[in-house]
Amino acid sequence: MIRGCGVARPKLWDVDDELWALIEPLLPKVERRVRHPGRKWHPDRLVFQGILFVLHTGIAWEHLPQELGSAPAGEAAEKKGAAQVARRVGVEAMRPIDIVVCGSVAVNRSGARIGKGAGYSDLEVALLVEAGLVTESTVIVAPVHALQVVEDEIPETEHDFSVDYIVTPDEVLRCTDRRRPPGLVWNDLTAEKIAAIPVLAAQQRAW
Known part of the structure; x- marks a missing residue:
């Protein structure tokens, strides 16, 4: 927090609505395949924030925080990793x-x-x-x-x-x-x- 005003300081990799309005039209539009679409894609805005985070911090991709993307595949496939990464749903939300x-x-x-x-x-x-x-x-x-x-x-x-x-x-x-x-x-x-x-x-x- 910034002392005296109570406003959270934006992070260097945060993408606000104004910036995203400029960037989004520049991105190519790619439709997911109907057959064999593969893993569900992350939102473009979240991926862009992840790229900025890596550029600013210099960390390896596998250390990317969960809020900026999923855990590494090897970690997510393990019991402990799946419990941390997977979205939890109740039976009422299942098919x-x-x-x-x-x-x-x-x-x-x-x-x-x-x-x-x-x-x-x-x-x-x-x-x-x-x-x-x-x-x-x-x-x-x-x-x-x-x-x-x-x-x-x-x-x-x-x-x-x-x-x-x-x-x-x-x-x-x-x-x-x-x-x-x-x-x-x-x-x-x-x-x-x-x-x-x-x-x-x-x-x-x-x-």
């Missing part, structure tokens, strides 16, 4: 889902799976089923190593879901015994888990 790719410790040929034990995949699918976003048309896929495909029976409960396809480096296995949860099974949820997951707590309050 019906065509395919779910779920991590699994082991699967059998009937489609039963073992997750990591926390039950988050089951909760996500149950929430989406309840919201009408995971439907009979949704395909659930488990990409695993061939060694993770077991012949043993895997115990299942009401909240578990099965996968439709198992994909290994060598083959694609179709599972015909499809099972989906009816929605959230509240009797299987502890008060601690509900309190720890905001969307569950909100759902419970809405009841």
Whole structure:
């Protein structure tokens, strides 16, 4: 802040409306492809501010602050990076889902799976089923190593879901015994888990 007047000092890379009105007509107009459009583009004004920021500070592009663009692809692809970069939306803002790719410790040929034990995949699918976003048309896929495909029976409960396809480096296995949860099974949820997951707590309050 500038002392005495309470007005924030503009940053050297800020592009105000007056400057942008001069620059925008000079930029070429490029239409995104209808087929295979690729990643959604950042707004031209934001990209221009990012360029000015790099020119003024001398930093490398991969250190560009998130407010001037997304994180580096490698960082955004990681679990921690995705949580920081991705735009968070509630189920009410989502569209019906065509395919779910779920991590699994082991699967059998009937489609039963073992997750990591926390039950988050089951909760996500149950929430989406309840919201009408995971439907009979949704395909659930488990990409695993061939060694993770077991012949043993895997115990299942009401909240578990099965996968439709198992994909290994060598083959694609179709599972015909499809099972989906009816929605959230509240009797299987502890008060601690509900309190720890905001969307569950909100759902419970809405009841």
